[in-house]
Amino acid sequence: MNSRPYPTPATFTRARSGELFETAKTYFPGGVHSPVRAFKSVQGPAIFFERGEGCHLFDVDGQAFVDFCCSWGPLILGHVHPAVLERVQTTAANGMSFGTPTPHDNLIGKLILDNHRFIEMIRFVSSGTEAVMSALRLARGVTGRSKVIKFEGCYHGHVDSMLVKAGSGLVTFGISTSAGIPEAYAQETIVVPLADPEALESALRQNAGEVACVIIEPIPANNGLLLQNIEFLQFLREKTREYGVLLIFDEVISGFRVGFEGAAGLYDIEPDILTFGKIIGGGMPVGAYAASRAIMENVAPMGPVYQAGTLSANPVAMAAGFATLTELLKPGFYESLEEKTAQFTMHLQAYCDTRGYEVTFPHVGSIFWPTFTRKHIHRSDEIDGSRMDFFKTMHLECLKRGVYFGPSGYEVGFVSAAHTEADLDFAAEMICESLDVVFEG
Ligand SMILES: *Cc1c(COP(=O)(O)O)cnc(C)c1O
Numbered sequence: 001m002n003s004r005p006y007p008t009p010a011t012f013t014r015a016r017s018g019e020l021f022e023t024a025k026t027y028f029p030g031g032v033h034s035p036v037r038a039f040k041s042v043q044g045p046a047i048f049f050e051r052g053e054g055c056h057l058f059d060v061d062g063q064a065f066v067d068f069c070c071s072w073g074p075l076i077l078g079h080v081h082p083a084v085l086e087r088v089q090t091t092a093a094n095g096m097s098f099g100t101p102t103p104h105d106n107l108i109g110k111l112i113l114d115n116h117r118f119i120e121m122i123r124f125v126s127s128g129t130e131a132v133m134s135a136l137r138l139a140r141g142v143t144g145r146s147k148v149i150k151f152e153g154c155y156h157g158h159v160d161s162m163l164v165k166a167g168s169g170l171v172t173f174g175i176s177t178s179a180g181i182p183e184a185y186a187q188e189t190i191v192v193p194l195a196d197p198e199a200l201e202s203a204l205r206q207n208a209g210e211v212a213c214v215i216i217e218p219i220p221a222n223n224g225l226l227l228q229n230i231e232f233l234q235f236l237r238e239k240t241r242e243y244g245v246l247l248i249f250d251e252v253i254s255g256f257r258v259g260f261e262g263a264a265g266l267y268d269i270e271p272d273i274l275t276f277g278k279i280i281g282g283g284m285p286v287g288a289y290a291a292s293r294a295i296m297e298n299v300a301p302m303g304p305v306y307q308a309g310t311l312s313a314n315p316v317a318m319a320a321g322f323a324t325l326t327e328l329l330k331p332g333f334y335e336s337l338e339e340k341t342a343q344f345t346m347h348l349q350a351y352c353d354t355r356g357y358e359v360t361f362p363h364v365g366s367i368f369w370p371t372f373t374r375k376h377i378h379r380s381d382e383i384d385g386s387r388m389d390f391f392k393t394m395h396l397e398c399l400k401r402g403v404y405f406g407p408s409g410y411e412v413g414f415v416s417a418a419h420t421e422a423d424l425d426f427a428a429e430m431i432c433e434s435l436d437v438v439f440e441g
Contacts, residue, residue, distance in 0.1 A: 004056065004064040004402075005062060005063060005064050006063065006064050006065070006401065006402030007063040007064075007399070007400055007401065007402050008400065008401065008402075009397075009400040009401065012063070012399065012400040012401075013061050013063075014045055014047060014061060015061060016048070016059075016060040016061045017045055017046065017047045017048045017059060017060055017061060018045045020048045020060060021044070021045040021046050021048065022045075031046065032046065036406070036407060036408055036411070037407070038407075039407045040407075041388065041392065041407065041408045041409070042391070042392050042395040042396065042407045042408065043392060043395070043396045046407070047059050047060075047399070047404075048060045051079075052067065052075075052078075052079025052080060053078075053079050053080055054078045054079060054080075054418035054419075055067055055078050055079075055416055055418040055419040055420075055423050056079070056423075057079070057404055063402065064402060065399070065402050065403060065404035066402060066403050066404065066419070066423055066426065066427040066430075067079070067404050067416075068403070068404060068405050068406070068413035068414060068415070068427070069404060069405060069406040069411075069413070069414070070414040070416050071283060072278070072406065072411075073253050073257065073278040073279065073414055074278040074279050074281060074282065074283050075283055075414075075416055076256065076257060076279050076324070076328065076337075076366070076414070076416055076417060077282070077324055077327055077416060077417050077418060078416040078417060078418025078419070079418070081323075081324070081327065081418070083323050083326070083327060084282050084283070084320055084323040084324055084327075086323075087319045087320065087322065087323040088284075088316055088319050088320050088323070090319075091104065091315055091316050091318075091319035092316045092319075094315075095315070096314075096315075096316055097311060097314050097315065097316075098315065099310060101313075102313070102315045102318070104313075104315050104318035104319055104322060105124070105313050105318060107318075107322050108124075108318050108321050108322040108325065109122060111322060111325055111326065111329075112280075112288075112290075112325065113290075115260050115261070115329060116260065116261050116265070116290075117261065117265070118261070118264050118265075118270045118271065118274065119274060119290035119291060119292070120290075120291070120292050120293040120296065121290065121291065121292075121293050121296035121297075122288050122289070122290035122296075123288060123289055123290070123296065123299055123307065123312075124286060124287070124288045124312050124313040124318070125286075125287045125288060125289070125307075125309055125312055126285045126286065126287060126309055126311055126312060126314070126317075127157070127277060127285055127286075127287045128157050128250075128252035128275065128276075128277025128278060128287045129156075129157030129158050129159055129277075129287070130157075130287050130309070131157075131252065131275040131276060131277055131287035131288055131289045132156045132157045132159050132162065132215070132248075132250055132252070132275050132289075133157070133159045134289050134307045135215075135248050135250075135273045135274075135275045135289040136148060136159065136161065136162075136212075136213065136215070136248070137305055137306075137307065138273060138289065138291070138295065138296075138298060138299060138305050138307075139212045139213035139246045139248060139272075139273060140212040140213075141298055141303075141304060141305035142212075142246065142295055142298050142305075143212040143213070143244075143245075143246060145209070145210055145211060145212040146188050146210070146212060147188050147189070147190060147207055147210045147211045147212060148161060148188060148189050148190070148211070148212060148213055148214075148215060149189075149190045149191075149192060149200075149203055149204070149207075149211055149213070149214040149215070149245075150162060150164070150174075150189055150190070150191055150192075150214075150215050150216070151191070151192055151193065151194045151216055151217075151220070152165055152166045152191050152192070152193050152194065152379070152380055152381070153193075153194050153220055153223040153224075153226055153379060153380030153381075154194070154215075154216055154217040154220050154222065154223070154250070155217070155222030155223065156215060156217070156250050156252075156275075157252070157277075158178075160181050160182075160185045161174075161181075161185045161186070161188055161189045162189070162215075163176055163177050163178045163181055164176050164177060164181075164186045164189045164191060165177050165191060166191035166192070166193070173186065173187050173189070173190060173191075174186040174187070174189035174190065174191045190203050190207060190211070193379050193381070194220060194226055194228060194232075194378055194379045194380070195226075195228055195229065195232055195378035195379050196379075197232060197235050200214075200235070200236060200239065201239055204239055204240070204243045204245065205243075208243060211243070211245045212245070212246060213240075213245060213246040213247065213248050213272070213273070214236065214240050214245055214246075214247055214248070215248040215250055216233075216236065216247075216248070216249065216250065217249075217250050217251075217252075217253065217254065218233055218249050218250075218251065218254060218262075218263035218264065218267065218269070218271075219253070219254040219258060219263045219266075219364060219367070221253045221254065221367055221369075221412045222253070222410075222411075222412075223380045223383070223410050224369050224371060224377060224380070224383055224409075224410055224412070225362050225363070225364070225367060225368070225369035225371075225412050226377060226378055226379060226380065227362060227364060227376075227378065228378060229378075230267050233267055233269055234267075234269060237269050237270070237271075240272075246272040246273060246295075247271045247272050247273075248271060248272065248273045248274070248275065249262075249263060249264055249269075249271035249273075249274050249275070250275045251263055251264065251274050251275060251276055252275055252276060252277035252278055252287070253277075253278060253367070253412075254266075254367075255274070255275075255276040255277075255278070255279065255280065256276070256279040256280060256325065256328055257278075257279055257365055257366065257367060257414075258334075258364055258365035258366075258367070259334050259365065260325075260328055260329060260334070262274070266364075266365075272291060272292070272295060273289060273290070273291045273295060274289065274290050274291065275287070275288070275289050276288040276289070276290070279324065279325075279328075280321050280325070281317050281320060281321045281324075282320035282321045282322075282323060282324030282325075283320055283324075284314070284316060284317035284320040284321065285314075285317060286314075286317045286318070286320075286321050327417070333417070334365070336417075337365070337366045337415065337416075337417055338365050338366060340366075340415055340419065340421065340424060341363055341365070341366045341367075341368060341415040342363070343421075343424070344368075344415065344424045344427075344428060345361040345363045345368050347424075347425075347428045348361050348370075348428055348431060348432065349361055351428075351432045351435070352435065355435075355436075355439070357435055357438075357439050358372060358373060358374055359371065359372055359373075359390075359435065360373065360374055362376070362377075366414060366415040366416070367412050367413070367414060368412065368413050368414075368415070369412045369413065370391070370394070370405070370409075370413065370431075371383075371409075372384075372387040372388075372390040372391065372409075373387065383410075387409075388409040388410075390409075390438050391408075391409030392409070393434075393437065393438045394431075394434050394435060394438050395407060395409075397433070397434030397437045397438065398430060398431060398434045400434075401430035401433060401434060402426075402430060403427050403430045403431060403434070
């Protein structure tokens with residue numbers, strides 16, 4: 001049915017990947033530079049990829065895969081989109097970095113600010129983590145307060161004060177989830193469950209006058225896809241206003257993904273500060289934070305909140321971002337992407353329903369999450385960790401058939417503009433076969 005060298009269960013191999021991974025482990029902790037890449041929660045070894053094209057990845061063993069990881073979200077146009085590649089190549093030919101303003105800054109700045117109703121100024125940084133770290137500092141600088149409220153099950157990068165989970169009992173101060181975080185930092189973070197208006201209000205009331213901001217992934221997509229009711233997000237907006245607390249939408253995943261205005265636009269809720277990453281750099285390392293002019297004027301050199309970066313707004317990265325965002329503004333872009341994703345997940349759901357498999361595919365825009373339950377999950381504590389074994393089997397069986405998911409059942413999948421209907425039909429067929437193995441052996 002295709003001319004691409006997809007593996008089959010009989011031919012699938014990781015011979016070369018396995019060798020490279022063994023060598024990598026002698027150079028780098030776990031063989032990787034970001035933990036989830038190490039295939040710890042699925043069957044390894046990690047696969048080494050050497051090329052991407054459209055929605056396909058090609059590994060060092062010469063096999064092709066339909067890619068649903070898309071570099072964890074940035075590649076909404078797929079790999080090496082011609083317009084992005086061209087702009088990156090011509091920009092790089094003129095120099096990789098100047099440490100000065102460049103015309104690309106203004107191009108992408110105007111493009112974003114003209115097309116996002118909730119922000120008036122933006123600052124570019126080099127990662128989502130850096131965007132969040134800077135946004136938190138800004139919120140603290142503007143309010144003169146130090147505590148931050150976050151939600152259990154939301155990920156905000158590896159910022160010290162964000163690597164915390166809820167403590168047990170009624171004490172809601174954070175407990176760090178990583179070594180190396182001073183207790184005092186975790187103490188500045190208050191953790192509340194998602195989808196729980198009472199817990200949120202009580203945290204705001206108990207800490208009134210001390211909280212700088214509440215930070216949330218409005219579409220929580222780093223611990224499964226924990227879709228929130230719009231009423232909860234509206235409540236969050238009302239209560240933060242009532243208590244004079246800033247609201248940060250961490251849109252590093254959802255920004256430019258569920259629409260050009262991200263989740264803020266989708267739900268029509270105006271946060272005080274937004275953070276971006278992933279898509280905004282079109283595959284290059286870029287993050288950003290943005291807000292009203294009044295808030296952003298607090299950032300150095302205009303204001304007292306210091307934040308800087310040698311490679312911030314790197315011209316090649318700005319070029320990739322500009323070329324990518326330009327494509328997203330073309331009429332019908334999001335509609336067609338969403339329609340494809342809805343068809344694809346419907347296809348999978350219908351198969352699972354017919355077979356009686358306990359799997360659902362919650363989705364929003366072009367984000368979807370294969371999850372081994374029929375319940376609608378809003379909070380991380382509703383995820384049954386023991387069912388991740390099903391994902392582990394599915395992941396391996398999909399690999400053997402040429403379909404690549406991020407190597408963890410807590411990660412979402414992404415459909416890109418480069419996934420054609422034929423690619424998605426092929427992938428759906430292979431995923432269904434894989435689910436047969438999961439449930440019927
Ligand atoms: C990916 C992500 C981050 C961290 O971004 P990095 O570029 O990996 O540092 C922060 N917040 C959210 C919501 C993310 O999805």
